[in-house]
Amino acid sequence: MPVDTQNKNSIKPPKMRQFGGSLFILLTLLLLLNFIVPNFFGPEYPQAPYSEFIAQVQAGKVERAIVGNESIQYVLESNNVYGEGVEKVFTTTPVALDLDLPKILRENNVEFAAPTPNKNGWIGTLASWVIPPLIFFGIWGILINRQGGAGGAALTVGKSKARIYSEGSTGVQFSDVAGVDEAKTELEEIVDFLKNADKYTRLGAKIPKGALLVGPPGTGKTLLAKAIAGEAGVPFFSISGSEFIELFVGVGAARVRDLFEQAKKQAPCIVFIDELDALGKSRGGAGGFVGGNDEREQTLNQLLTEMDGFDANTGVIIIAATNRPEVLDPALRRPGRFDRQIVVDRPDKIGREAILKVHARNVKLTSDVDLGIVAARTPGFAGADLANLVNEAALLAARQNRDGVTLADFNEAIERLVAGLEKRSRVLNETEKKTVAYHEVGHAIVGALMPGAGKVEKISVVPRGVGALGYTIQMPEEDRFLMIEDEIRGRIATLLGGRSAEEIIFGKVSTGASDDIQKATELAERAVTLYGMSDKLGPIAFEKMQQQFIEGYGNARRSVSPEVAKEIDGEVKHFVENAHHIALTILHQNRDLLEETAMELLQKEILEGEKLRERLEGAMAPQELGEWLRSGKLSDDITLMQTTL
Numbered sequence: 001m002p003v004d005t006q007n008k009n010s011i012k013p014p015k016m017r018q019f020g021g022s023l024f025i026l027l028t029l030l031l032l033l034n035f036i037v038p039n040f041f042g043p044e045y046p047q048a049p050y051s052e053f054i055a056q057v058q059a060g061k062v063e064r065a066i067v068g069n070e071s072i073q074y075v076l077e078s079n080n081v082y083g084e085g086v087e088k089v090f091t092t093t094p095v096a097l098d099l100d101l102p103k104i105l106r107e108n109n110v111e112f113a114a115p116t117p118n119k120n121g122w123i124g125t126l127a128s129w130v131i132p133p134l135i136f137f138g139i140w141g142i143l144i145n146r147q148g149g150a151g152g153a154a155l156t157v158g159k160s161k162a163r164i165y166s167e168g169s170t171g172v173q174f175s176d177v178a179g180v181d182e183a184k185t186e187l188e189e190i191v192d193f194l195k196n197a198d199k200y201t202r203l204g205a206k207i208p209k210g211a212l213l214v215g216p217p218g219t220g221k222t223l224l225a226k227a228i229a230g231e232a233g234v235p236f237f238s239i240s241g242s243e244f245i246e247l248f249v250g251v252g253a254a255r256v257r258d259l260f261e262q263a264k265k266q267a268p269c270i271v272f273i274d275e276l277d278a279l280g281k282s283r284g285g286a287g288g289f290v291g292g293n294d295e296r297e298q299t300l301n302q303l304l305t306e307m308d309g310f311d312a313n314t315g316v317i318i319i320a321a322t323n324r325p326e327v328l329d330p331a332l333r334r335p336g337r338f339d340r341q342i343v344v345d346r347p348d349k350i351g352r353e354a355i356l357k358v359h360a361r362n363v364k365l366t367s368d369v370d371l372g373i374v375a376a377r378t379p380g381f382a383g384a385d386l387a388n389l390v391n392e393a394a395l396l397a398a399r400q401n402r403d404g405v406t407l408a409d410f411n412e413a414i415e416r417l418v419a420g421l422e423k424r425s426r427v428l429n430e431t432e433k434k435t436v437a438y439h440e441v442g443h444a445i446v447g448a449l450m451p452g453a454g455k456v457e458k459i460s461v462v463p464r465g466v467g468a469l470g471y472t473i474q475m476p477e478e479d480r481f482l483m484i485e486d487e488i489r490g491r492i493a494t495l496l497g498g499r500s501a502e503e504i505i506f507g508k509v510s511t512g513a514s515d516d517i518q519k520a521t522e523l524a525e526r527a528v529t530l531y532g533m534s535d536k537l538g539p540i541a542f543e544k545m546q547q548q549f550i551e552g553y554g555n556a557r558r559s560v561s562p563e564v565a566k567e568i569d570g571e572v573k574h575f576v577e578n579a580h581h582i583a584l585t586i587l588h589q590n591r592d593l594l595e596e597t598a599m600e601l602l603q604k605e606i607l608e609g610e611k612l613r614e615r616l617e618g619a620m621a622p623q624e625l626g627e628w629l630r631s632g633k634l635s636d637d638i639t640l641m642q643t644t645l
Contacts, residue, residue, distance in 0.1 A: 057104055065110055170227075190319075211319050225238075252295055268315030271318050346381070426463040439513070444472050451484075452484070452491075458472070462605055486630050
């Protein structure tokens with residue numbers, strides 16, 4: 001269970017909060033005693049009208065009276081009304097200052113006097129001056145220590161906000177983490193050190209002070225850190241890098257010091273800093289004045305000092321996670337601070353299947369579900385994506401009142417995550433629907449003939465998501481980590497297949513290809529400026545890597561002459577135009593298949609499965625296709641033919 005405390009004993013309220021609460025209770029009791037107790041224990045006499053009092057005095061019935069400014073207490077003669085030996089006391093309140101009252105009392109032989117001065121009256125006077133300020137400070141002492149209070153934040157601003165999981169009670173073990181076997185192997189050494197430190201120290205070995213988990217979002221970096229603490233059974237401090245940064249300079253550094261002080265008291269333990277890039281950006285970056293003394297820089301300096309070994313942090317291991325390692329300060333990544341950088345990458349097919357099995361433990365699956373097939377259809381999915389996929393499939397099955405989750409539910413969930421929800425309410429007119437049908441079939445036919453593109457699984461003209469009026473799904477047959485030059489040209493041609501189909505059938509194009517054109521242009525530009533695939537420009541990088549771009553404060557492209565920039569633009573245009581011509585040639589040669597498939601798609605709205613693949617297998621590729629993809633050049637007669645289409 002996570003405990004939002006500062007240390008083991010901080011479950012008790014802070015002293016300031018205890019003082020404020022006790023003071024508030026004490027003052028409340030004093031007020032009750034001041035107003036309630038005197039009235040409760042004091043004598044109560046019958047109240048008489050003032051006029052009746054005057055009449056009784058003039059009638060000679062009043063024996064004696066005590067006259068005060070606010071009340072008059074008088075005693076009737078015992079032998080008048082109540083009999084011998086019986087004395088009755090009454091009180092009355094004067095209506096106004098009656099100057100004739102003493103004269104009336106003397107004329108009627110009434111014994112009268114003023115009230116006896118209260119010897120303890122000074123207590124009430126003092127209380128009237130002291131109690132109100134004490135009430136104010138008592139309430140203030142309570143409010144300033146409440147979470148989120150401005151005053152409380154001011155007093156505890158330098159305290160660490162780390163969440164503490166005592167004795168490894170994170171609820172996560174290595175068995176709950178799948179698909180990152182290499183990272184788990186690296187981290188098992190840290191677990192072994194925390195359990196058996198003597199085995200390493202007797203040989204003079206030192207455990208790495210810090211381990212930096214690097215990988216895309218959702219790959220399980222935080223889960224791995226919790227699993228380390230869970231396996232080792234040691235306290236786990238969890239905090240985000242952004243929680244160190246505050247408006248006031250020096251606050252973040254104070255929080256770093258406080259965090260390490262708490263960690264030393266509970267060593268051996270693990271301190272996990274999530275989103276380290278929020279705290280550890282390069283001090284020479286574009287975010288501020290170079291050499292400036294801002295809050296983030298002071299906080300980073302304090303973290304570097306704590307990790308540098310001036311104080312022996314025995315048993316305190318720092319684990320941090322980031323998906324932007326290129327922006328981290330070089331001093332933070334050097335040996336002696338974060339000694340190890342462990343890559344937590346997106347899982348491969350085997351890893352995805354293992355992750356699906358972990359998340360499907362508590363999900364009822366039908367016999368037709370093969371998680372290996374689902375893993376093959378989800379290339380590029382991270383662990384968080386796969387967890388969301390399983391949950392989405394379960395929700396779909398529940399909406400249909402099924403007893404278990406089927407493979408069809410998983411397929412629909414994949415489409416939802418990739419393309420968005422179906423928009424049946426978005427009704428297209430006949431022209432739009434026909435344009436979308438030819439556009440998507442054009443993608444499918446060109447994609448079926450391109451190398452490394454994967455199988456076409458589905459074509460649909462049902463709108464999905466924000467702007468997708470139709471979509472074509474291609475599933476790769478295996479995980480790929482490299483792209484060959486002809487595969488890049490083929491992918492660009494596939495992206496332009498929809499626009500090319502519109503040109504051939506309608507003789508004009510629509511706005512539906514805008515996203516395809518954007519992606520094709522970006523891919524072509526990377527091929528020329530980053531991958532060095534231009535014969536004219538050669539293997540020269542004209543685009544900076546991400547780290548160089550961030551540290552250099554400039555734009556992504558290197559400084560080049562106008563002539564070279566013109567050459568780059570010309571090569572990018574050549575890449576795209578060549579792919580465009582390839583798509584036009586393929587679709588022109590398979591025009592009958594294009595029209596037949598588009599007509600069937602208009603009728604059924606969705607084409608998928610084996611029937612679709614059998615239809616696309618009939619597509620014919622030009623004999624020169626392989627040569628065009630390898631060389632990127634079209635012969636003069638083919639180019640001339642395309643211009644006359």
